[in-house]
Each structure stands twice: as C-alpha cells, then as structure tokens.
Amino acid sequence: MLKLKISNKMRTLGKMYLVVLSMLSAACDPFGTRIGREVSYFEASESENVSLPDTLKVMTWNVKFGGGRIDFFFDCHGDRVIMEKGEVEQNLTILAEKIREVNPDILFLQEVDIDAKRSDFINQVQYLLDHTALNYGVYASQWKAKYIPSDGIGKMNSGNAILTKWELSDAKRIALPLIDEQNFIVRYFYLKRNLLHAKLKYSGGELNLLNTHASAYAKDNTKKQQLEIIKHYADSLNSKGLPFILAGDFNALPPNTKQTRNFDDSVCEDADYEADDYSAETDWMTPYYEVYESAICLGEYSNDNARHFTHTTDKNxxxxxxxxxIFTNRNFVSGSGTTIQDWMEASDHAPITVNYELPGN
Known part of the structure; x- marks a missing residue:
C-alpha cells in the first residue's frame, strides 16, 4: 500500500481549507467578499473649477495598485505580497508625476487600491485626485474582502476608477461573469470583474464613460464571455445614439498580432498564473475594431506592433x-493616439492617450 508523506505546510493548508469551508458554510458572507452594484464617489481635497474644452485628452492606465516594478508572486519573478508604506508612497509619487505630465481631462484606471493591506491601506483614488489636476472620481471594486487567508494578502479592496476634471453622475457597476473552472473557495475569494459606467454631463449633452478590466488567468471561455458582454453594453449605448468612450485592460490581443504565446517574460510554472497563451483568442477583439474607433487604429498597430505594446511582467x-x-463610437482626433512606453518603472502596463472631440459642446 502506497503511503503519502504529508508535509507540515500541507497539513496547515489542509486545516485552513477546512476552517474556511466551515466558516463559509456557517455564514452567508463571513469575509465580506460579495460585491453588489455599489459605486463610490470621490472629490479632490481642493477641487478646481475648470472650463470644459472642445477637445478632451483621454488616458487609460493599469497602475498595478501602486506596485511599480516590485516583483510580486503572481508574476513569478519574485515572491512579494505586501509593500511597505514608503514603497507605496514612492510609487504613487511617480504615478502622479506622470499623470500631471500628460494632464488628462479623463483618466481611466485599473488595479487601483483604496483599502488594501498590500498597499498599506492608502486610498489611491484619493491620493491621485489630491496630487494631480483631476477633481472628481468614481470607483467600483473588483477584489474585496475583510481578510483573504492566503499568501499573507489580508484585507483587500481594489478595482477600477474613472477620474475627471468635472463632476460625474449616474455611476453604476455592471458585474461580469466569474471564472467557471475555479473551486468554490477560490471563486469566493477571487476577483469579481466589472464594467464601470459613469456620465459626464455638460451643456451640449452627456458623455458616457466605460472602464473595464477583463480576466487574466482564465483557461475557459470566461474572458470571451466578458468581452462579449462589454461589447453588447457599448452596442446598447450606440444604438440609442449616445456617445461613449470605452477604455481599460482587456487582457486580450488585437487581431493581426504576430506573437501569441511563449513570451520572454512568461516564467510561471504555476498553472494558476499562466496567462501567456493567447493563440485561441486572436479574434476576440475583432468585433470592437469592426464597429468602433480605436485610439490606435488597427492598420497602424499592424504596421508597427512593438511601438504599441502595453504590457510585460519583466521589468528588465x-x-x-x-x-x-481605448474605443469610441465617435470623434477621436485622427492620429492623436499614443502609447507611452517610457515609464516602465511606474507599472507593468504602459498608458495610452488620445484626443477626443466633445459632441455638441
């Protein structure tokens, strides 16, 4: 008969699994991970009255929860989980400096923390409002828990945000599907992806702002379902003649991308964090390009792919x-889209900017 040798760590994990399972069975939501339609509004400590111009500068950036290029466990280049306060403040200082340099009128943020142990519980939305020329913000959680009993993560509240120089209204969070293949406990604690929708109202009408961050690490069709829901939501606005800007980290490659797997930075041996094979997803973004304007048009991307890459996990x-x-159903200024690749020290994503002509202003 084969005897299995069980390590102390395995025994500890097994006991923790049973404890967590019993707690989940005994209460509806003991760790506070469930997220409804709630959206939080923010305002800079000293907001400034700014006139609305005819042309807006739009920017999207996944800011990696103020983590800069620290090697975290999920990238497999290192094993960090928690940052010191000084590290977070230094990284946020860099982010704010770069944002001020661009001076966007509208900023879409992904992976921004507002109350998380890993970033010393600093409200990053409020920090960026207070240290840039942006005045108002809305926020919707994607990962929320009073305590995550894994890898020392602890308390978590991280999600998507939209910051602007003008007040936003009618914000709502649209839930996206969860990853099907995960077990019950992992699904309970895992990220709940969303589409954040807010309105910028002005004398000439209203502009709908949509921000999203689709799933990484999904091996099933969850990401495809999420992208279809996001597209359908944008289509519903377009069918009503409502102008929108849709931005975010879609975790999917454009059509005509030459390399779809075996990237140099893909060093994860843990299958839970392998997200480097997009070979089955090469047409998932096609519907967006077929219907809407892109900040970086597909023709330009095809001619010079590397100049518009936005992500790597390898800081070296x-x-x-x-x-x-960034997509819209009308009015990007032709040729104004840029991918800013000079700021690798600030995040594992490069920001994109584009100019937008405001309808009826």
Whole structure:
C-alpha cells in the first residue's frame, strides 16, 4: 500500500481549507467578499473649477495598485505580497508625476487600491485626485474582502476608477461573469470583474464613460464571455445614439498580432498564473475594431506592433504585447493616439492617450 508523506505546510493548508469551508458554510458572507452594484464617489481635497474644452485628452492606465516594478508572486519573478508604506508612497509619487505630465481631462484606471493591506491601506483614488489636476472620481471594486487567508494578502479592496476634471453622475457597476473552472473557495475569494459606467454631463449633452478590466488567468471561455458582454453594453449605448468612450485592460490581443504565446517574460510554472497563451483568442477583439474607433487604429498597430505594446511582467525586458485599449463610437482626433512606453518603472502596463472631440459642446 502506497503511503503519502504529508508535509507540515500541507497539513496547515489542509486545516485552513477546512476552517474556511466551515466558516463559509456557517455564514452567508463571513469575509465580506460579495460585491453588489455599489459605486463610490470621490472629490479632490481642493477641487478646481475648470472650463470644459472642445477637445478632451483621454488616458487609460493599469497602475498595478501602486506596485511599480516590485516583483510580486503572481508574476513569478519574485515572491512579494505586501509593500511597505514608503514603497507605496514612492510609487504613487511617480504615478502622479506622470499623470500631471500628460494632464488628462479623463483618466481611466485599473488595479487601483483604496483599502488594501498590500498597499498599506492608502486610498489611491484619493491620493491621485489630491496630487494631480483631476477633481472628481468614481470607483467600483473588483477584489474585496475583510481578510483573504492566503499568501499573507489580508484585507483587500481594489478595482477600477474613472477620474475627471468635472463632476460625474449616474455611476453604476455592471458585474461580469466569474471564472467557471475555479473551486468554490477560490471563486469566493477571487476577483469579481466589472464594467464601470459613469456620465459626464455638460451643456451640449452627456458623455458616457466605460472602464473595464477583463480576466487574466482564465483557461475557459470566461474572458470571451466578458468581452462579449462589454461589447453588447457599448452596442446598447450606440444604438440609442449616445456617445461613449470605452477604455481599460482587456487582457486580450488585437487581431493581426504576430506573437501569441511563449513570451520572454512568461516564467510561471504555476498553472494558476499562466496567462501567456493567447493563440485561441486572436479574434476576440475583432468585433470592437469592426464597429468602433480605436485610439490606435488597427492598420497602424499592424504596421508597427512593438511601438504599441502595453504590457510585460519583466521589468528588465521590454513591452511585448498589447492588452490595453481605448474605443469610441465617435470623434477621436485622427492620429492623436499614443502609447507611452517610457515609464516602465511606474507599472507593468504602459498608458495610452488620445484626443477626443466633445459632441455638441
């Protein structure tokens, strides 16, 4: 008969699993991970009255929860989980400096923490409002828990945000599907992806702002379902003649991307964090390009892919794939889209900017 040798760590994990399972069975939501439609509004400590121009500067950026290029466990280049206060403040200082340099009128943020142990519980939305020319913000959680009993993560509240120089209204959170293949406990604690929708109202009408961050690490069709829901939501606005800007980290490659797997930065041996094979997803973004304007048009991307890559997990390498986008159903200034690749020290994603002509202003 084969005897299995069980390590102390395995025994500890097994006991923790049973404890967590019993707690979940005994209460509806003991760790506070469930997220409804709630959206939080923020305002800069000293907001400034700014006139609305005819042309807006739009920017999207996955800011990696103020983690800069620290090697975290999920990238497999290191094993960090928690940052010191000084590290977070230094990284946020860099982010704010870069944002001030661009001076966007509208900023879409992904992976921004407002109350998380890993970033010393600093409200990053409020920090960026207080240290840039942006005045108002809305926020919707994607990962929320009073305590996550894994890898020392602890308390978590991280999600998507939209910051602007003008007040936002009618914000709502649209839930996206969860990853099907995960077991019950992992699904309970895992990220709940969303589409954040807010309105910028002005004398000439209203502009709908949509921000999202689709799933990484999904091996099933969850990401495809999420992208279809996001597209359908944008289509519903478009069918009513309502102008929108849709931005975010879609975790998917554009059509005509030459390399779809075996990236140099893909060092994870843990299958839970392998997200480097997009070979089955090459047409998932096609519907967006077919109907809407992109900040970086597909023709330009095809001619010079590397110049518009936005992501890498290797701080010692170079951007090696594009996963970030800005779309609209009208009025990008032709040729104004840029991918800013000079700021690798600030995040594992490069920001994108584009100019937008405001309808009826």
């Amino acid at each position: 390498g170079f951007w090696n794939r594009k996963t970030d986008y």
